[in-house]
Amino acid sequence: MDFDKLQKISHQIAEQTDEDVWYMNASMDRHTFNEFVQRFNDFKPRGSACLILITSGGDPDAAYRISKLIQNKYEHFKVIIPGWCKSAGTLLAIGAEEIIYGTLGELGPLDVQMGKKDELYGYTSGLDVQYAINHIQNTGFKFFKDSMLNTMRVSRFQVTLKTAAEIATGLAQSYICKMTEQISPMAVGETVRIMGMADAYGTRLNEKFKNLRSQDSLDRLVSGYPSHGFVIDLDEAESLFKNVSYASELYEDVINALGMEGCFPLNEGIMPMIFLLNPLNNSKNDEKEGSSANDETDQANAEGDDKDTASKPGDVEEPTFEGNGSRPSEGNEPDHEGIITDQSSEEI
Structure with a gap:
């Protein structure tokens, strides 16, 4: 992934569309949300947002x-x-005004994944119970109809429709009860509740x-796939x-600047990647630090004027700061042209 090229293109986008370009490659969970909030509250926004989103899904909250x-x-x-944006990523994208696909782009259904009972790993889809009930309903009626007609055919219609229906009803009940x-x-109630979320x-x-x-x-999106x-893909979307x-x-x-590795989700356990690729120079922190630096400079100049007024001939020459005579500010060096990098250590 070429960050320098990404920044350059992102600033070009800002010049044309007045957009902040965000990059997020992370699973959807509380940790990712907290990391996003830290970056989101400490900058001066433009008028529009463009989020490059790569995720395998996660927490809908x-x-x-x-x-x-x-x-x-x-x-x-x-x-x-640009690539994978599944499940909870699709939910996030529903909130956008426009969705833009790359060549490899794909969204996914919103079916909620529930942890399997008594298992440390593995999930089951919230649709499993719904599909099971629909299957029982459809096959149950077919089983009843086939049993009734076969009974009449085998008996060469010596068995009346009423008797054949009673025989088929008993067989269908036995068949359906074993599955239900x-x-x-x-589980049905939990599935309905979670799918409703x-x-x-x-x-x-x-x-x-x-x-x-x-x-x-x-x-x-919730139950149709x-x-x-x-x-x-784009055609379906x-x-x-x-x-x-x-x-x-x-x-x-x-x-293209993302490369193949930038279009697919990070491996599990890797810190989320959340960047603002084209921050404005006058962020909130810059304004605060600039104001503080100006106050210090004014104070230093005022003290120097007082000393000059009170000095007498023969006094030791007052030392001056190197450069332009003002105190150099500390801790205000930008890191990697303003890119903020991650330093911190029920699912759909």
Whole structure:
């Protein structure tokens, strides 16, 4: 990943669109949210935000809060998807005014992942119970119908419809009961509640820019895809969102500068990468430090004037500071052209 090139292109974007360009490659969790807040509260924003987002998913609470923070601070908000942006990342992107795809870009469904009972690792999709119930419902009726008609055919219609229906009912009940006994009512309730959380967050994030085409689009994201890893490419996304497109030449230059390693999620355990790539020079800290440095200089000059007034011929010559005669400020050196790097040590 070429940071110098990323910064240069990001400043070009700012000149043309007045956008702060953020880069986030991290799993969605409380730690990522806290890291983002630290960077988000200590700079002077432009009018719009452009978030380059790479994530494999995670905590929907964290994704919701990050998206709301950006919505509340900026008038306009777009998300660039250079590669993987799954699950909770899709939830965050729902809050954007526009979604921009790179060549390798893909979103994913919002089905909530729940930890497996009595297992240290592994998750199960919130859709598993729903699909199980739908399967039982569909196959149960088919089993009843096939049993009834087969009974009548085998008997050469000597068995009446009523008798065949009673026989098929008993067989279907036995078939269905064995499967439904394995589904816990508590698991059904938990699944409905958690899936409702994704729907509720998505509805709230869509209120500002209304980029989803309809409520049906959100329903499809929550429960309309067969697997958690289902690929939602640009063609599929166009059926879900109003403002979604392939990257323009300028944004494509940003994606190319990321390289392949910058387009896919970090390995588990690696610190989140969260950067503001094109910060304004007059950040809040710079204003405070500049004001403090000016006060110190004025005070030093005032003291020097007092000493000059009180001096007499023959006194020892007053020493001066090297350079322009003012005290050099300390601790104000920018690091890597303003890039802020990470130094800190139920899931969809």
